[in-house]
Amino acid sequence: MxxxxxxxxxxxxxxxxxxxxxxxxxxxxxxxxxxxxxxxxxxxxxxxxxxxxxxxxxxxxxxxxxxxxxxxxxxxxxxxxxxxxxxxxxxxxxxxxxxxxxxxxxxxxxxxxxxxxxxxxxxxxxxxxxxxxxxxxxxxxxxxxINVVDYNFANSFEKENIITTICWMSTISNVKRKGVDKTIHLFKKIKANHKDYKLYLIGSFGEGSDYLKGIIKKEGLEDSVIFTGNIDENYKINLLSRSKYYMQLSIYEGFGIAVIEAMMLNNFVFHTGNGGLQDTIGDGGYLIKDFNEYYDAVMFFDELENEQFIDAKQLEKNKQFVIDNxxxxxxxxxxxxxxxx
Structure with a gap:
């Protein structure tokens, strides 16, 4: 060997x-x-x-x-x-x-x-x-x-009003590259009509998380944004299984492995399509082209919530795309x- x-x-x-x-x-x-x-x-x-x-x-x-x-x-x-x-x-x-x-x-x-x-x-x-x-x-x-077998029990968890994103937060430059600051600003606008939603930020603490905490405090979101720190695979899968939406608003993304994990666990993805996200998401999710205008993304989120459910066929299509590729x-x-x- x-x-x-x-x-x-x-x-x-x-x-x-x-x-x-x-x-x-x-x-x-x-x-x-x-x-x-x-x-x-x-x-x-x-x-x-x-x-x-x-x-x-x-x-x-x-x-x-x-x-x-x-x-x-x-x-x-x-x-x-x-x-x-x-x-x-x-x-x-x-x-x-x-x-x-x-x-x-x-x-x-x-x-x-x-x-x-x-x-x-x-x-x-x-x-x-x-x-x-x-x-x-x-x-x-x-x-x-990913090992798709690990994600086969996704439907055994009931979805909650949770939005997630995953990022190594040891540096400010990385949280900016991953667009986590922009995710917080978008979440603020979403909260206007959906006050019971929580945003989970998954990943290591550091200068990046300190920077984000400053934004969270300024936006008055201290009770709605949760930092998990580093977590093991089982907890991550559990959290993504309960999450409805995943956000990857990266300026550039080398690949985006967390996105395919989220898709396998029936998360609807909001993303920028930058870098490797073109490969990982295909034609699934919602594409945000302009960081300066979140209006369309918020309207789309409202439509998904008002319909009470996200198109199950689209979620299954996204999952099959991950399995195939x-x-x-x-x-x-x-x-x-x-x-x-």
Missing amino acids: KRVLFYSSVKDYKLFKLTGFYVEDVKVLEEAGFSVICTNRYIPFLKFWKYDVAFLYFYKKSLIPALFARLFFKKVIYTGGIDELSKNIVLNKKRRAVFRFFFKINYLFSDSCNIVSKGDFINVIKVLEKFPKMSSSKLSYSPHS FSRSSRAKYFKNIILD
Whole structure:
């Protein structure tokens, strides 16, 4: 059995067991038949006798693990969203140039780069096209996945007047990128006609959550917005099962794994369609094109509530879209082929 050393630069090792895409990809690799060792340190990559494959998340701090793995002739695989290459992300020219440089260097040391959204794939191709000698042959597309079996009991929970969104809130920049501040402003307008609704913000605390608490206080929503902090998979599934609506108002989204989880659990999704959301939602949900005008979104929400139910056929269509496109078995087969090739 091949041993996969799974790296991300998370500060807290517990995040490997709490962050959705880490949890899922560990299970994906295990289903593919590999032994997985998670680490947030560089030293394990020097212990070449303990692993066979370096599996690296993101393209900033993974360069040193890649160098160590290459030194010992190990296979190097990269994955994860590449938000910084999107023009929707506000970066000065210097920072964007630095990130492009890091991506190119990491790409050179890789055996394979798994791109998780079509939007990211287009952005990466544009970077590589500027360097004709750099082939794009190491790129391949396979979106994030979920184990659809875990979500089959969705209908066993009664829906409540709950709206949810999931975000890592350790930094202000991330909650802004995820549009959580805009979600709060939209929720404020929704509350005018639907006073019994609650908004649940799921994810780690930090500077981002402090920033959001300031907005919540200003809007007078302290009794209506609930921070859960980091929660385990069972509680997350339970909460999304009871939630009616999920909001993903991202400026840019590398993929949006939480969206497909919400769709599997019969949440109606309000979203921006930015980045990977074009892949994850398809033609489901409600598309918000203009952040400056929420009037249409609020009117649509009112219509859904006045009808007393959301179109069950549409929700089932959304669920089937997830099953057809984002199953764990497909991603496991993808990585099995790459690692054993």
